Amino acid sequence: MDKVQAFGKNFSASFQPFAQRTQQYVKEQLGQVDEKTQLPDEYIELEKRVDALKQVHQKLLSVTSQYSNEAYDYPPNIRESFNDLGRTISEKVQLLSHATSPAEAQAALTAPPSAKPQPKTFNHAIARSALAGSQLIAQNSQGEDPLATALEKYALASEQVGEARLAQDAQIQSRFLAGWNTTLNTNLMFATKARKNVENARLTLDSIKAAKKAQAKGDLDNLSEDARAEIEQAEDEFVGQTEEAVSVMKNVLDTPEPLRNLADLIAAQLEYHKRAYEILSELAPVVDGLQVEQEASYRKSREGA
Known part of the structure; x- marks a missing residue:
């Protein structure tokens, strides 16, 4: 029974301030409040700067979060098979160098994966397309074809560029995205919580002032000592929460x-x-x-003709 009574007292003690704040907030929204405790100019300025910083983080993160998506530049219109993504370009070129027939060359191009499927990036897709084109020309040419050779070299280079892009993305994820997400979801959240505490303290203070003023029939000079002490305690809480929030916001901004x-x-x-x-x-x-x-070979052949 004692525990039940204690719980009831604790619940009442925590619910009453909440109810007072809620009532005060509703009155303010309905325009039924004549006076409202004003926040310091410095505090208001810090709020604006913190809000701006939050918006900057949200907007830039909404774009740069794409660096966490491997296929952010992968062409949506192409269709690559599991075999197309099986081996790296370097591995395919190595296998092709040992091919002695068109069938072996085709088998090299579609060899099953040696590890995980290859990345779906724009440069990797270019590399795979260029290598396939190189082999298609080579299989239908007599002797070495310069375009086939160039396409194979381009495929190898494109794969290297793609790997460099993946390295960039990994660096951005660990050094930029992680940091900005921490600022947004931790530091700025601390500032939001501190500001909420200030707002709660202000609502509590104003609700107490309004209640005591009503009890004194509008004459604040007739307040009892207990009433004055209660108002002063609420004022101290408001000032303390405001100072704490100023400190937190400055820390976030600095x-x-x-x-x-x-x-x-x-x-x-x-x-x-x-x-x-x-x-x-x-x-x-x-x-x-x-x-x-x-071009030199072409001109020579035309001159001979």
Whole structure:
């Protein structure tokens, strides 16, 4: 029985402030309140900055979260089979180098996977398409065909670019997305909770003021000592929660983590584009050389004709 009574008292003690705050909030929404305790200008300014920071995180994360999706640039219109995704381009080229007949070459292209299926990225898809094209030309040509050779080299380079893109994505996930999600879901949530505590303290204070004013028939000078003490206690709680929220919001706004994370995002993108540039820079003169040789051969054959 004592436990039941204790529970009833605890429930009543926790429910009453909630009911008072709710009633005060409803009155404010209905415009039935003449006065409302004002928040400090510094606090209001910090709220605006925190809200802006939250929106920035939400908007950029809504886009950059695609870096967690391997196939974000994979063409939706192509259809690749399980065998197409079976082996890496490097493995297929190695198998093709040992093929002695069209049947063996086809078997090399469709060899079962040695590990997990190959990535579905735009560059990997280009690589697979280029290698298939290379072998189709080679199988229907007599001798070495320069276009088939160029396509095979392009396939190998495209696969390398695709792997560089996956490396970029992994870096962005660990160094940018993780950090910004932590700021959004932890640091900014702490600020939201602190602000909620301030709002609750203000509603409580204003509800107590309104109740005591009603009891004194609008004359605050006639308040009893107990009533004054209750108001002062609510004011102290409001001030304390406000100071705590200011501290939390300043900490969220001053932390260098978001900017550090953004620098990591840019660094990962830079490294990827740098690596792609290096790969294609090595490939371009090789293909240019094949093209020059083919043109020279073509002109020579036309002159002979």
